[in-house]
Amino acid sequence: MKKIISFLLVGLLFAGSNDALSKASAAMRAGMYKEALAHISDAQKSDKTNPDVYRMKALLHEALNEPKLALAAWQHCLKYSKDELLSSEAKVHIQSLTEE
Amino acid sequence: MKKLFLFFPILFFSTSCYYGPAVNESYDFAQVGTIEIVPVKDHTYMTGSGEMVKTSLSHNFLKYGFNVHEAEEVGSQISIGNGEQTLELSCIITEYTDAELIVVPYRYEDRGSTTTTVSQSASADADKDKSNTSSSTTTKTDGGAIHSGSKVDYTRARVGIMLKMRDAESGALVWSNSYWYSGLELHRATEICVRNGVNQVRKLFQ
Numbered sequence: 390m391k392k393i394i395s396f397l398l399v400g401l402l403f404a405g406s407n408d409a410l411s412k413a414s415a416a417m418r419a420g421m422y423k424e425a426l427a428h429i430s431d432a433q434k435s436d437k438t439n440p441d442v443y444r445m446k447a448l449l450h451e452a453l454n455e456p457k458l459a460l461a462a463w464q465h466c467l468k469y470s471k472d473e474l475l476s477s478e479a480k481v482h483i484q485s486l487t488e489e
Numbered sequence: 490m491k492k493l494f495l496f497f498p499i500l501f502f503s504t505s506c507y508y509g510p511a512v513n514e515s516y517d518f519a520q521v522g523t524i525e526i527v528p529v530k531d532h533t534y535m536t537g538s539g540e541m542v543k544t545s546l547s548h549n550f551l552k553y554g555f556n557v558h559e560a561e562e563v564g565s566q567i568s569i570g571n572g573e574q575t576l577e578l579s580c581i582i583t584e585y586t587d588a589e590l591i592v593v594p595y596r597y598e599d600r601g602s603t604t605t606t607v608s609q610s611a612s613a614d615a616d617k618d619k620s621n622t623s624s625s626t627t628t629k630t631d632g633g634a635i636h637s638g639s640k641v642d643y644t645r646a647r648v649g650i651m652l653k654m655r656d657a658e659s660g661a662l663v664w665s666n667s668y669w670y671s672g673l674e675l676h677r678a679t680e681i682c683v684r685n686g687v688n689q690v691r692k693l694f695q
Contacts, residue, residue, distance in 0.1 A: 410595055414641040417673070432595070441593040448645060452673040478671060485670065485685055 413445065422449050440470035440479075447482065460486040510666035510689060516656070518663075518693045522572040524550075525657065526565040532585035542580055542650060545679055549687040569694050575657040578690070583667065584649030587675050594640045646675035648682045652690070664693065 413428035426449050433442055447462035460483060467479035526546050529539035547565045551557045556568040567578075609624040653665035668686045672678035 410641050414643050417643045436595050439595055448673050
């Protein structure tokens with residue numbers, strides 16, 4: 390007679406970041422900025438150096454009147470951006486938020 | 490010689506990254522008493538944008554502590570000081586986009602998974618008064634992958650203006666600069682864009 394005891398340990402360290410970003414995009418369209426930010430935080434767990442995601446985050450913080458968080462997000466955007474236009478946009482926002 | 494090699498790159502970067510206003514250095518801004526805001530024309534694609542920007546200009550001057558007088562015949566007048574000169578502030582809307590599509594490319598990293606299966610078996614033989622147990626562990630690792638090339642999109646607003654001031658009497662252009670700002674909402678982008686301009690104008694009179 391044999392007894393077999395099996396248990397399965399599955400550690401999914403990451404799953405579904407594209408889904409998180411799609412949800413963030415949908416929430417933005419619906420004007421649900423707080424919800425969009427929560428989804429962006431999930432998406433950033435797997436793509437921490439994406440300047441476009443930081444721009445999304447910064448614009449959301451600005452819309453929610455959170456200038457300090459917006460400034461931090463724009464600074465990260467500038468740090469990781471290799472695109473001239475995006476860097477220029479980040480600089481304009483950083484300057485404006487610093488003077489505020 | 491080494492200093493010369495360092496000087497030119499520094500000069501190049503400092504001038505290419507600087508978007509300051511153009512100012513007539515010989516003009517005495519201390520003699521200015523009033524700024525008249527010239528009515529702003531609508532942007533081609535947005536009816537009413539001119540009025541929005543003009544109202545925002547008056548609002549921001551008021552917010553910075555200036556006296557604003559609005560009369561139907563002359564438009565908005567901003568009291569600056571006790572001087573005799575009058576400056577005309579005109580604004581051109583260079584960009585007024587309500588819904589610019591922004592595409593966000595992204596990659597996501599599937600860091601994989603680890604599955605551990607533990608099997609145990611036990612057998613007891615009554616006749617031989619003997620029992621056996623055995624166990625085995627199997628670990629299966631999925632290395633994961635980096636997926637890229639996907640994208641999502643959203644819309645944002647973008648506002649651009651060009652401000653210039655000329656002396657009402659002589660017609661001399663004394664100051665000009667351009668500004669732009671982006672945001673999720675058009676009214677907010679307009680407000681901040683104009684505020685940045687007015688903030689720089691007020692520094693001339695401090």
